[in-house]
Amino acid sequence: MKIAILINEGPYTHEATDSAYLFARAAIEKGHQVSRVFFYHDGVNNSTRLTEPPQDDRHIVNRWARLGDEHKIDLVVCVAAALRRGIKDENLAPGFRISGLGQLVEAGIQADRLVTFGD
Amino acid sequence: MKIAILINEGPYTHEATDSAYLFARAAIEKGHQVSRVFFYHDGVNNSTRLTEPPQDDRHIVNRWARLGDEHKIDLVVCVAAALRRGIKDENLAPGFRISGLGQLVEAGIQADRLVTFGD
Amino acid sequence: MLHIVNKSPLERNSLDTCLATAQPGGALLLIEDGVYAATAGHAAAGKLSAAMDKLKVYALKPDLEARGMAERALEGVTLVDYGGFVDLVTEHATCQSWL
Amino acid sequence: MLHIVNKSPLERNSLDTCLATAQPGGALLLIEDGVYAATAGHAAAGKLSAAMDKLKVYALKPDLEARGMAERALEGVTLVDYGGFVDLVTEHATCQSWL
Amino acid sequence: MSEGQIKKFMYLNRKAPHGTIYALESLEVVLIAAAFDQDVSLAFMDDGVYQLKKGFNTKGIEVKNFQPTYRALDDYDINKLYVEKEALEARGLGAEDMCVPVEVLSRAEIGKLMETQDVILSF
Amino acid sequence: MSEGQIKKFMYLNRKAPHGTIYALESLEVVLIAAAFDQDVSLAFMDDGVYQLKKGFNTKGIEVKNFQPTYRALDDYDINKLYVEKEALEARGLGAEDMCVPVEVLSRAEIGKLMETQDVILSF
Numbered sequence: 001m002k003i004a005i006l007i008n009e010g011p012y013t014h015e016a017t018d019s020a021y022l023f024a025r026a027a028i029e030k031g032h033q034v035s036r037v038f039f040y041h042d043g044v045n046n047s048t049r050l051t052e053p054p055q056d057d058r059h060i061v062n063r064w065a066r067l068g069d070e071h072k073i074d075l076v077v078c079v080a081a082a083l084r085r086g087i088k089d090e091n092l093a094p095g096f097r098i099s100g101l102g103q104l105v106e107a108g109i110q111a112d113r114l115v116t117f118g119d
Numbered sequence: 120m121k122i123a124i125l126i127n128e129g130p131y132t133h134e135a136t137d138s139a140y141l142f143a144r145a146a147i148e149k150g151h152q153v154s155r156v157f158f159y160h161d162g163v164n165n166s167t168r169l170t171e172p173p174q175d176d177r178h179i180v181n182r183w184a185r186l187g188d189e190h191k192i193d194l195v196v197c198v199a200a201a202l203r204r205g206i207k208d209e210n211l212a213p214g215f216r217i218s219g220l221g222q223l224v225e226a227g228i229q230a231d232r233l234v235t236f237g238d
Numbered sequence: 239m240l241h242i243v244n245k246s247p248l249e250r251n252s253l254d255t256c257l258a259t260a261q262p263g264g265a266l267l268l269i270e271d272g273v274y275a276a277t278a279g280h281a282a283a284g285k286l287s288a289a290m291d292k293l294k295v296y297a298l299k300p301d302l303e304a305r306g307m308a309e310r311a312l313e314g315v316t317l318v319d320y321g322g323f324v325d326l327v328t329e330h331a332t333c334q335s336w337l
Numbered sequence: 338m339l340h341i342v343n344k345s346p347l348e349r350n351s352l353d354t355c356l357a358t359a360q361p362g363g364a365l366l367l368i369e370d371g372v373y374a375a376t377a378g379h380a381a382a383g384k385l386s387a388a389m390d391k392l393k394v395y396a397l398k399p400d401l402e403a404r405g406m407a408e409r410a411l412e413g414v415t416l417v418d419y420g421g422f423v424d425l426v427t428e429h430a431t432c433q434s435w436l
Numbered sequence: 437m438s439e440g441q442i443k444k445f446m447y448l449n450r451k452a453p454h455g456t457i458y459a460l461e462s463l464e465v466v467l468i469a470a471a472f473d474q475d476v477s478l479a480f481m482d483d484g485v486y487q488l489k490k491g492f493n494t495k496g497i498e499v500k501n502f503q504p505t506y507r508a509l510d511d512y513d514i515n516k517l518y519v520e521k522e523a524l525e526a527r528g529l530g531a532e533d534m535c536v537p538v539e540v541l542s543r544a545e546i547g548k549l550m551e552t553q554d555v556i557l558s559f
Numbered sequence: 560m561s562e563g564q565i566k567k568f569m570y571l572n573r574k575a576p577h578g579t580i581y582a583l584e585s586l587e588v589v590l591i592a593a594a595f596d597q598d599v600s601l602a603f604m605d606d607g608v609y610q611l612k613k614g615f616n617t618k619g620i621e622v623k624n625f626q627p628t629y630r631a632l633d634d635y636d637i638n639k640l641y642v643e644k645e646a647l648e649a650r651g652l653g654a655e656d657m658c659v660p661v662e663v664l665s666r667a668e669i670g671k672l673m674e675t676q677d678v679i680l681s682f
Contacts, residue, residue, distance in 0.1 A: 050209060238456075281526040431553055
């Protein structure tokens with residue numbers, strides 16, 4: 001099945017992005033396709049390359065980038081939400097792309113399921 | 120009176136930082152001193168110079184920087200919280216400084232009042 | 239002391255815990271989504287009115303106005319602007335934000 | 338359809354609204370802080386048990402374990418891992434996250 | 437999927453305005469969605485009903501008043517707005533307090549409507 | 560203020576662990592605060608009592624288990640930990656479920672204690 005994911009909260013502060021990642025990985029392991037992850041609201045903060053968590057902690061940004069690269073997941077960051085919160089190409093981590101809200105609606109149309117993670 | 124402020128949430132997503140700003144401005148208008156604003160948790164996201172809100176919207180980051188500059192408010196961003204969330208000198212807006220949690224405790228000791236804004 | 243509640247009373251438990259914890263003689267300031275508790279006809283209005291026996295209750299007028307609720311302010315609630323918010327903070331020795 | 342609740346039942350109103358809205362024959366998956374509703378002795382346990390007449394109730398085991406609550410899982414609740422979460426999503430035509 | 441497929445999208449709003457940005461950013465999605473010619477409906481439950489409460493005056497908190505945008509939705513052919521009856525009652529509100537025409541439904545009725553949707557976006 | 564002034568600091572925790580980061584980041588403040596030789600107490604109300612629930616096993620959600628840090632607080636001379644009685648009861652928990660020694664107080668008693676504080680930091 002083709003599954004799309006919407007993430008509404010930033011990294012570390014809320015568990016939402018952890019749950020979304022573990023869900024996405026499990027979906028792939030079960031043979032499903034995760035077609036797109038759309039980062040909205042504070043979710044855009046999952047895409048900054050400047051994140052540097054403590055050594056013994058998970059690296060949420062890099063983990064998404066790696067999963068996206070390995071499994072051809074389209075990691076889309078909402079441009080309007082990103083500008084409000086200081087995410088631009090300048091600090092965008094590799095593997096993510098900034099685009100419009102139309103990509104979220106399109107994901108909802110094209111995927112078999114859309115699952116939301118947020119606060 | 121000497122007042123310190125703790126901000127726990129990021130810009131735009133929660134009203135916390137708006138309330139804190141309007142409170143700080145009113146305190147100054149009443150002749151009080153706002154000695155320090157400490158940005159913790161997602162509050163660190165109030166300090167990125169990359170923020171670019173819509174033209175007709177308030178600029179939360181610049182507004183803090185201006186108030187801080189005009190009234191000698193020490194705008195301190197927690198280093199541990201900032202690293203987790205991708206705030207570094209590289210994208211720090213002028214007027215803010217990154218420092219340790221000790222600055223929050225010190226603000227609590229030295230100020231007459233500490234007011235918290237968050238979610 | 240001054241208690242500050244910024245959460246909607248029907249979405250979160252902050253107001254309930256605040257009211258159960260606050261000692262007589264204190265003040266309660268409702269701000270942000272917390273101001274809905276101070277509106278007539280709201281399910282929480284009764285418990286807020288009951289709390290007025292032990293607490294002086296204030297609500298931030300700009301937040302009521304933003305939400306189109308200023309004309310529904312509950313009887314017994316004192317409306318303040320940000321300057322009034324500052325006065326409440328300085329008049330009380332400590333404040334606690336029930337986030 | 339599949340309902341997903343990730344909020345603590347004593348902090349927020351998400352579970353209450355979900356239970357009042359969900360139609361019979363659906364499924365409810367508790368994740369993150371939502372799993373506390375599925376623990377024995379919790380104030381919300383009664384209403385969750387009552388909802389089992391119309392909804393099949395699941396809870397995410399890794400979230401229960403993280404909170405030290407796995408051994409207290411409420412009777413009638415099916416524990417699933419992330420793979421089970423995926424299956425629930427694919428088995429139901431739509432899902433709604435009660436944030 | 438085939439070109440021109442029409443899905444039923446429900447945008448479900450449960451958060452109060454101003455305290456958080458979800459109301460405003462949800463509206464931004466809805467406006468974009470209008471361009472996709474899908475079957476769109478909006479539901480307002482719990483504190484979400486406050487998003488439509490007439491008479492926002494945001495000058496005092498210095499943020500933009502986005503309420504006029506709700507009145508523009510009809511221009512985009514978005515006119516299925518459902519408001520939860522129990523939520524209005526618990527807040528001392530009625531349909532006449534809403535800034536746009538709405539249909540008032542019980543929670544159970546909204547629950548039935550949800551079952552007919554293809555995609556539910558929740559804010 | 561004079562050098563060496565000692566203030567009463569209360570750290571009040573009301574959020575569940577893991578769902579949000581507040582529990583962990585609150586603990587980071589408390590550890591730093593220990594170096595300042597202030598009079599420190601911790602109160603746990605509402606879902607905050609879950610922060611001390613014995614037996615966290617965070618492997619399955621792949622985050623660090625910060626619960627051992629609570630047991631280290633005593634080494635920093637932080638040993639005034641108050642837990643809300645009503646919160647424990649509503650959650651089917653007792654003092655024996657806590658990972659560290661605590662004093663169980665009613666809400667009203669915690670309210671009285673709050674009145675004696677100079678600074679309350681709330682997470």
